[in-house]
Amino acid sequence: MESEPPKAFLRQCYPFLSLPPRTPLYLVNHGETGPIRCNRCKAYMCPYMQFIDGGRRFQCAFCNCVNEVPVFYFQHLDHMGRRMDFYERPELSLGSYEFSATLDYCKNNKPASAPAYIFMIDVSFTNIKSGLVRLLCDELKTLLDNLPREEGAESSAIKVGFVTYNKILHFYNVKSALAQPQMMVVSDTAEMFVPLLDGFLVSYAESRAVIHNLLDQIPDMFADTNESETVFAPVIQAGVEALKAAECSGKLFIFHASIPTAEAPGKLKNRDDKKLVSTDKEKTLFHPVKGVYEQLSKDCVAQGCSVDLFLFPSQYLDIATMGDVPAHTGGAVYKYSNFQVETDGEHFLRDLRKDVEKPIGFDAIMRVRTSTGFRATDFFGGVYMNNTTDVELAAVDCDHAITVELKHDDTLSEETGAFMQCALLYTTVGGQRRLRVHNLSLNCSSQLMELFKSCETDSLINFFAKTAYRAILKQPLKSVREILVNQTAHMLACYRKNCASPSAASQLILPETMKVFPVYMNSLMKTAPLVGSTELSTDDRAHQRLAVMAMGVEDTQLLLYPRLIPLHNMELEGEAVPSPLRCSEDRLSDGGAFLLENGHALFLWLGQACPPELIQGLFNLPSLAHLQPNTNVLPELDSPQSRKVRAIVSSLMQQRPNSMKLQIVRSKDKLEVLFRQFLVEDKGLYGGASYMDFLCYVHREIRTLLT
Numbered sequence: 001m002e003s004e005p006p007k008a009f010l011r012q013c014y015p016f017l018s019l020p021p022r023t024p025l026y027l028v029n030h031g032e033t034g035p036i037r038c039n040r041c042k043a044y045m046c047p048y049m050q051f052i053d054g055g056r057r058f059q060c061a062f063c064n065c066v067n068e069v070p071v072f073y074f075q076h077l078d079h080m081g082r083r084m085d086f087y088e089r090p091e092l093s094l095g096s097y098e099f100s101a102t103l104d105y106c107k108n109n110k111p112a113s114a115p116a117y118i119f120m121i122d123v124s125f126t127n128i129k130s131g132l133v134r135l136l137c138d139e140l141k142t143l144l145d146n147l148p149r150e151e152g153a154e155s156s157a158i159k160v161g162f163v164t165y166n167k168i169l170h171f172y173n174v175k176s177a178l179a180q181p182q183m184m185v186v187s188d189t190a191e192m193f194v195p196l197l198d199g200f201l202v203s204y205a206e207s208r209a210v211i212h213n214l215l216d217q218i219p220d221m222f223a224d225t226n227e228s229e230t231v232f233a234p235v236i237q238a239g240v241e242a243l244k245a246a247e248c249s250g251k252l253f254i255f256h257a258s259i260p261t262a263e264a265p266g267k268l269k270n271r272d273d274k275k276l277v278s279t280d281k282e283k284t285l286f287h288p289v290k291g292v293y294e295q296l297s298k299d300c301v302a303q304g305c306s307v308d309l310f311l312f313p314s315q316y317l318d319i320a321t322m323g324d325v326p327a328h329t330g331g332a333v334y335k336y337s338n339f340q341v342e343t344d345g346e347h348f349l350r351d352l353r354k355d356v357e358k359p360i361g362f363d364a365i366m367r368v369r370t371s372t373g374f375r376a377t378d379f380f381g382g383v384y385m386n387n388t389t390d391v392e393l394a395a396v397d398c399d400h401a402i403t404v405e406l407k408h409d410d411t412l413s414e415e416t417g418a419f420m421q422c423a424l425l426y427t428t429v430g431g432q433r434r435l436r437v438h439n440l441s442l443n444c445s446s447q448l449m450e451l452f453k454s455c456e457t458d459s460l461i462n463f464f465a466k467t468a469y470r471a472i473l474k475q476p477l478k479s480v481r482e483i484l485v486n487q488t489a490h491m492l493a494c495y496r497k498n499c500a501s502p503s504a505a506s507q508l509i510l511p512e513t514m515k516v517f518p519v520y521m522n523s524l525m526k527t528a529p530l531v532g533s534t535e536l537s538t539d540d541r542a543h544q545r546l547a548v549m550a551m552g553v554e555d556t557q558l559l560l561y562p563r564l565i566p567l568h569n570m571e572l573e574g575e576a577v578p579s580p581l582r583c584s585e586d587r588l589s590d591g592g593a594f595l596l597e598n599g600h601a602l603f604l605w606l607g608q609a610c611p612p613e614l615i616q617g618l619f620n621l622p623s624l625a626h627l628q629p630n631t632n633v634l635p636e637l638d639s640p641q642s643r644k645v646r647a648i649v650s651s652l653m654q655q656r657p658n659s660m661k662l663q664i665v666r667s668k669d670k671l672e673v674l675f676r677q678f679l680v681e682d683k684g685l686y687g688g689a690s691y692m693d694f695l696c697y698v699h700r701e702i703r704t705l706l707t
């Protein structure tokens with residue numbers, strides 16, 4: 001075996017991460033000159049640029065080109081060779097900052113305008129009957145007050161528009177001068193156009209009265225509908241056309257119930273076929289249907305139009321295809337199966353609120369520049385790429401990360417290290433064009449030991465998850481799983497051979513930084529997309545695949561190793577959350593109560609002999625036997641137990657990008673199966689080894705590699 005160190009290393013990049021407490025980045029404005037850049041590689045001014053020649057020139061850290069310092073930017077150097085204004089200029093002293101962009105950075109050299117949010121509501125029978133439409137319309141009346149706004153601005157500059165649809169589309173004129181909203185119908189969905197320009201996208205503050213009027217009317221207008229067929233692609237098309245006409249970027253919020261079977265472009269049919277599972281053709285289940293949706297993604301990215309999809313299905317609706325445009329436009333897919341207002345309403349509204357209110361930028365282009373010796377070779381996330389270097393993003397928000405794979409193809413200098421600069425050009429929610437710049441310098445070493453010492457297991461796992469989820473579009477699942485095992489064994493064997501002190505071959509030796517790598521890897525292989533089981537829903541698998549592709553490191557980590565929090569012996573006073581336990585059945589006890597969460601699912605598991613005072617405190621019931629099956633709320637009781645557990649749950653909800661629906665499970669309940677699949681150290685319910693078995697297997701592989 002060759003002792004090959006991993007050739008690629010990676011960085012996750014949250015171009016839009018908001019750090020708590022949310023502090024705005026420093027904004028640098030050089031007026032009409034725009035940001036100062038290297039003439040050759042176009043890197044932006046940053047702390048790594050070396051000023052020479054008494055401050056008259058600077059040498060680029062990325063390509064070594066020597067550039068003249070513009071006259072207005074000249075500054076003397078101190079005895080250390082540093083500019084005297086070092087601390088006054090964010091671009092010389094900080095890792096992250098923003099530049100105001102000039103017209104050169106705007107589409108067609110025209111100033112950008114504020115984005116628009118278009119709410120597109122499927123008013124077919126399912127959504128009306130479930131009560132979704134009424135719930136949503138009611139919520140929008142208050143939610144629209146919280147549209148994101150520019151730092152320091154009094155109101156949001158985002159324009160809003162409304163469309164309802166089933167087989168045909170209804171546009172609404174909500175101009176502030178109108179007493180009543182006006183509806184315009186488009187029934188020819190083959191050639192989608194927007195029937196009104198003036199009055200469709202409006203300021204919420206100005207048109208509030210007409211919009212409230214409309215939102216009051218919508219649920220009643222369609223109350224008696226029995227239309228069950230819907231279109232889908234024309235809905236997205238209509239949204240893009242509206243943004244095009246208004247010359248702005250924006251986001252579509254689509255609330256959709258069923259597979260679009262009505263006669264129109266992008267019509268879909270049920271192609272769910274469980275017979276394909278575990279065959280070479282399984283990959284087709286994850287592939288979107290080609291054609292219409294591919295073109296739509298391109299149109300959306302060109303316009304800076306992001307698509308968020310809220311789905312309320314009662315059966316298969318081909319998420320692989322329906323989620324394709326959101327996946328390419330920095331959007332998200334939310335799914336509420338068999339939606340009922342009573343049990344899922346609040347869960348959905350929490351998601352919607354977060355989604356509408358979150359910090360976001362539009363119409364973005366990202367570029368990663370590196371010093372010599374290495375370069376960015378691959379990008380994973382809600383991105384679109386026309387060439388190999390410009391990463392186009394219809395939108396970028398604080399919850400979506402882009403994983404960047406970097407390869408080194410030349411010697412790196414241990415002396416100077418390696419530099420990276422990630423520049424994101426985007427339009428703010430206030431319609432300003434900005435450049436957000438992140439800089440990073442990394443140490444380099446020729447010692448393998450050093451590499452293993454500073455290895456980030458969480459980032460590695462995020463990368464492996466994304467490469468594996470991309471690979472299943474091309475290869476059979478079995479091969480993808482084999483590759484993951486091989487890579488694990490290779491990395492660990494490399495460590496064993498080159499770094500570990502000689503010891504008995506029977507011992508499994510893992511680098512300190514990678515101790516948890518195998519448990520995550522094993523958990524990854526047991527996730528729904530990678531497990532070939534006919535018991536799993538095709539839509540759920542496709543949904544998880546799409547979600548993970550845009551996830552950040554912290555989120556994949558939690559997804560692959562849920563937090564299991566014991567509640568039966570916790571301190572009731574104070575805010576401390578009990579330390580999580582290992583995710584294994586061994587840790588459960590009949591006399592215990594546990595909270596389990598992975599950022600998407602949230603369970604409260606109650607053992608049969610769970611302390612009665614806990615049941616009393618949480619539910620005001622004398623014993624567990626009195627708890628109604630399918631309870632999924634914690635009543636607001638004024639007991640220490642109730643206050644404490646509700647505080648833990650609400651703090652979890654706040655930290656996670658998504659809302660989680662609480663499921664309360666008693667041990668030996670039917671529902672317990674759902675809960676147990678999250679105990680990732682145990683044998684998988686739908687296949688996949690226990691952690692111990694996996695470890696033994698990997699150890700055997702390592703020994704084979706070493707002999």
Ligand SMILES: [Zn+2]
Nearest residue numbers: 038041060063
């Ligand atoms: Zn340069």
